[in-house]
Amino acid sequence: MEDSASARSYLKMPVVLLFGSQFLASIALFLAALPAYLSFADEMPTMPVILVVQGGMAGVIGLAMGLSKWWIPVQIALPFGAFYSTSLQVPAWLWLVFLVLAGLVYRNSGREGVPLYLSNRTTWTALADMLPQTQGLKIIDIGGGIGGTALFLARQRPDAEVLSVESAPIPAVLAKLRGALSGLKNVTMVYGDFWKQDLDGYQVAYAFLSPVPMERLYKKVRAEMKPGSLFISNSFEVPGVEADQVVELNDSRQTKLYLWRN
Numbered sequence: 001m002e003d004s005a006s007a008r009s010y011l012k013m014p015v016v017l018l019f020g021s022q023f024l025a026s027i028a029l030f031l032a033a034l035p036a037y038l039s040f041a042d043e044m045p046t047m048p049v050i051l052v053v054q055g056g057m058a059g060v061i062g063l064a065m066g067l068s069k070w071w072i073p074v075q076i077a078l079p080f081g082a083f084y085s086t087s088l089q090v091p092a093w094l095w096l097v098f099l100v101l102a103g104l105v106y107r108n109s110g111r112e113g114v115p116l117y118l119s120n121r122t123t124w125t126a127l128a129d130m131l132p133q134t135q136g137l138k139i140i141d142i143g144g145g146i147g148g149t150a151l152f153l154a155r156q157r158p159d160a161e162v163l164s165v166e167s168a169p170i171p172a173v174l175a176k177l178r179g180a181l182s183g184l185k186n187v188t189m190v191y192g193d194f195w196k197q198d199l200d201g202y203q204v205a206y207a208f209l210s211p212v213p214m215e216r217l218y219k220k221v222r223a224e225m226k227p228g229s230l231f232i233s234n235s236f237e238v239p240g241v242e243a244d245q246v247v248e249l250n251d252s253r254q255t256k257l258y259l260w261r262n
């Protein structure tokens, strides 16, 4: 049961949906193009048209599978990137730069099984509604990405202190910049490993990670957060520990928020 729930969670990860929808679109395109090619081989569309159709179909399939709308331009760009990068003479150093940049953004994909993808506005609003009304609340976004969730919560709750902890360098720098530019005094963006962050004193912890760290993270939450505090996980359950509450959101990916009270 737990294994199948964990497998289902993996299937909802944006990177899986992204490549899954590209794969399904390429099959659909091949099946649709084959009869056309056999009968009108001279009038086949040009490669850019084929790539746009592939990307567009993947965009629609991805949307139906639960990806947010902002993935559509990525879906359209992906086949172009894949095709032209092999046919153009891209210098080797450019690949190296790209690889290093990708590493600085997605550092935790391999290490922690947690890539960067972002909570959407519907989730932010639901989170803000779930916060206890206690004054001086301390909230932490565990793996804060580029800081959007922390900034939103800090704006909604000027009486609260919000901390975002992120260990992938580029997202962490972006979060710090956004925090500084926001002018908000009640938000702190930290570049660091959340495993080393003491959770004692936080009344609310939010995480949008992956199935991989959930069991270990829940143990940390239980050990460090005070009784009565709230742990909220976007999309990913804790194996073997039923959530006290599950809130299903009305967004395109039908986000589920799992809540545990310490």
Ligand SMILES: C[S@@+](CC[C@H](N)C(=O)[O-])C[C@H]1O[C@@H](n2cnc3c(N)ncnc32)[C@H](O)[C@@H]1O
Pocket: 105, 107, 108, 112, 114, 115, 116, 117, 118, 119, 141, 142, 143, 144, 145, 146, 147, 148, 149, 165, 166, 167, 168, 171, 192, 193, 194, 195, 207, 208, 209
């Ligand atoms: C899916 S993103 C969520 C971002 C943000 N919380 C949101 O909801 O928009 C998860 C983030 O956790 C970060 N992460 C993973 N393991 C981490 C660790 N040990 N310490 C700090 N950040 C980590 C990843 O780099 C990634 O940016």
